[in-house]
Amino acid sequence: MALRRFGLYAILVVLTAVFTVPLIWMVLTSLKSYPDAQRIPSTWLPDPVETYGYQQLLQAGSQNPVLRWFANSMLAAVAQAALVLATASMAAYALARMRFRGRGLIFGLIVATLFVPPATQIIPNFLIVDTLGWLDTLAVIVVPGAASAFGVFFLRQFFLSLPRELEEAATLDGANTWQIFTRIVLPLSKPALATLAVLAFLSNWNDFLWPIFVLFSGDQLTLPAGLGLLQGAYQTDYPVVMAGAVLASVPAIILFVLAQRHIIAGVSRSGLKG
């Protein structure tokens, strides 16, 4: 028994190394100087520890305004998460609790788009945002992505699982639908709303395909789109490239550590409902 337990932990340790060593290597390299990172064979620890990579990116007047990209990404991800929460929660509540003409059709259409591969929507969506005059603006990376069907589907399932009694009691007390929704349903749904907010933030923060085709100006880019440029500009100057990768990873990792429960819960549930 003790031997089996030892075997289990041995496997786990090996797997942990497989999943974490690349990330540790990213951080270590971002702290090397250029010649240090060019050494063959490469060494594990930076000698000496240098902030060269970060300085290249953060110095004033840099060709690559990484702080600006960081701010753009943060603003877009927060705005999109807020937009998703507001619109999806209202729509999901109507679909979960109200009876009206066209409900089945609307819900069916929303679910159907879950099966349309998003990449195939890019060409027509490009034309739409171009017509709206949104190319190369903040709106283009905030608004179209908020139409995601997942949020409505996910919150509807959650609302259906809530007991109706509280809402019924509030109706008897004379509360209107809006009051019931904002004062009873939403507070009860905090865990689901937090999960959706975190997932929406992460998917916008990490989005790559859409921003690289709809943003052009150097100071409008998001961080992932900017990272693509960094790779082209710095090639094998790996401390700089890895410093960029670290900056893009930090918010995602912090969010994961703080909201791990929510993220795992959201992902788990998506499978069970499928």
Place this chain on the structure above:
Amino acid sequence: MASTRAGVRRRGAATPYLFLTPYLLLFLVFALLPVVLGIWLSLHQWDFQLPNKPFVGVDNYRDLFDSSSVVYSFWWESLGATGIFTALSVPLLVVLPLGLAVLLNRAFPGRTFFRAVFFAPYVLGVAVIGLLWRFLLDANLGLVNRLLGLVGLPDTTAWVTDLPWAWVSLVGVTVWWTAGFNAVIYLAGLQDIPGELYEAAKVDGATAWQRFRHVTLPGLRPVLLFVITTTILASANLFGQSYLITQGAPGTSTRSVVWYIVEQGIAQNDAGRAAAMSITLTLMLAVVSIANFRIFRYRED
């Protein structure tokens, strides 16, 4: 229950539509309209820069199957690239995460920690993953060749510029990146299988393999279908890894079909043909998904 429904009704028929309007506005413009517009575009010769966008019927579709057209070889090469990637990555992404989930489904101290570790790469975006692995797979400076050298294996492989290594790299990186995601989905499914079933099987003298084969796998069937379907869709949408890690190399042999479509539609100003490609790809994926559902349903009967 009846009182709530009556109550909602009484307060006005407009209420549900008011709740739906903000989302439906987004949905109509950015989810439904693109589907319709995509079909319309695919029937036109559509150059963003030209004033005339003539109707061309199914010509854009015919070009995809006509070996004398300018897009024919690129389209099929990129479709083939995505096909190879999907065929190689999906089996690994279905099987390996199941192993991880079974491992994590035992009761032992530190379980949540290891689950978080395996999932961690998934919270990083493809841009970070792409830059990181382009570096790790660098033939001269990369960690992969360095570690292979340490254990006495060949350490000069050109992982991102030579075949078949470019495929090994793209598939390996994707497995590393997303295995934890599928594992978490499996884990939720495993926890839904009643413990009594395992107890009963044990009492009947079933071995660990028999319990896996006759209790775990049947219990996981709906989850398995979900994982297979979503993994095929995700792999067929390959873009960032090939754009950043192999950069299509060697030549354009690892350029994915999504990459080619977007390139053709936006950079090459050929939205009509690109839309036709998108729709053809979507139909191909729909056929695969339906086949998938069929196979699993028949087995259940």
